Amino acid sequence: MSLKISELPLAARLGLLALLAACSVLSLDMGGAARRAWQAFPPPQDRPLPEGLSAFALAAAMGDSARAASDIGYINCLQYMGGRNASDGFWAKTLPLYSEVQWLDPGFKHANVEGISALGWLYRRPLEAERLARASLASDHKEARYGAYIAALAYQKHLNSAGALGILETEVRRPDAPDMLLRVVGNLILQQRNWREALGYWTWVQTRAREQQTLDMATRTLTLIRRHLAAPRAPAAPTRTTD
């Protein structure tokens, strides 16, 4: 079959080109509109930019690779928290790193909840944790967990561990609760010096934890708790409470 485009009349060639171009533009616009209606979250550039946003994250978000960039950002967070960064303002970059992950993908709930737990109870910076929780809630208001965390952090700011524990105990029973939260709640129970409850909780943690770090911590803590339970009861030291 002999078919040559250059042998077609010019008007036919241009007409065909115009038709294909019009169909392309139409389908592109319709597809773009359908995509905007479909996606759970608006594109990252429509959300307020977090402080200290890296050029990599911005370029990835613009280049339609926000999800992959948030995964890389999350690995960065874990590497940073696992590193020796106490001299760095006691892991001062935790908030910017987790904020970046949250900005890139508000649907990465696991990372957001983990960041809030780490800031609020591991590094004892409830104000920073609250900022992350509020940003997460603003981006994903359907996720009720962020509200619960904000409430727990409000107790934490007043050093009311029992109040925080009351809220976090329901959160920790969720199957997708991060290991970080398991450790946080375990420590809060230990602070209450309720050794029987702590024994039950950390024994449960051993069946639920996914990370080796949590399992090791459970083993160490259970030894400590058993020692406390075996020892004759000493009078409890008065603890500071605030109203």
Next chain:
Amino acid sequence: MAETLVIAFNVFRQMLRNRILIVLTLCGLVMVGVVGFLGDLGQDAQLRLARDFGLMTLEAVGFFTVLLCHVVLLFEESELKTYNILLVKPVERWQVLLGRTLGAILLMLMNQAGMLVMLWLLGLWRGLPIVDSDLVVAACYLAAGGALFSAVTAFFSVLASSVPAAAMFATFTFALGHFTGNLLEWTMQLDNPVLIWAVKLLYWITPNFSLFNIKENLDQVGSSLQFSGVFLWPLVYGLCYGALILFLSLWRYELKDF
């Protein structure tokens, strides 16, 4: 059309013999293997990371396969003068170009299918549901985007005067095709109509690969069948834009002197 398919299968066979592409295929399979260990770094988020990096690797290997396939063919055509052998055969120029484009697509599909199987095996080994229907849908759309990229690279291989120029133009267009959608959204927030129209023009002219990027919303694929436009329009766009760019390529190819 039969001649086009014969050329496509010959391109596919020829590329399989080519060591560069065999190395690329092996790289793809190794990268999928790395995905398994990368998941360990993410601890609790292991499944999400494995799926995301698996799809990212799939897209990267698809891109390099198509690019290298066209670059190797263009090199053989222009430097080794293999086109002269084809000229004496009873085939038309459009059949050669279409065959080349289809051959590259076939090779990309083979690579991506291999990697998908590898991911599935990895999931079985690690006890993680890495490959499910959502991921397969996302992978299919990446393949559709790769097919469009093959047409775009064919266009640049005809238009560019040298092999490196063709590779550079195609790579730049691939990158730009991921940016224009977000760039337009951002520009729309500015109060500058000239800039908005300039970016809009760029958005329409360059191939938009973001439309095929279902993987960015992977969690929503299964629960969003009512949004059929998200799945239908990219295919219509791919067909129309692919036909448009192939039409231009063929037109130029018919007039090209060798």
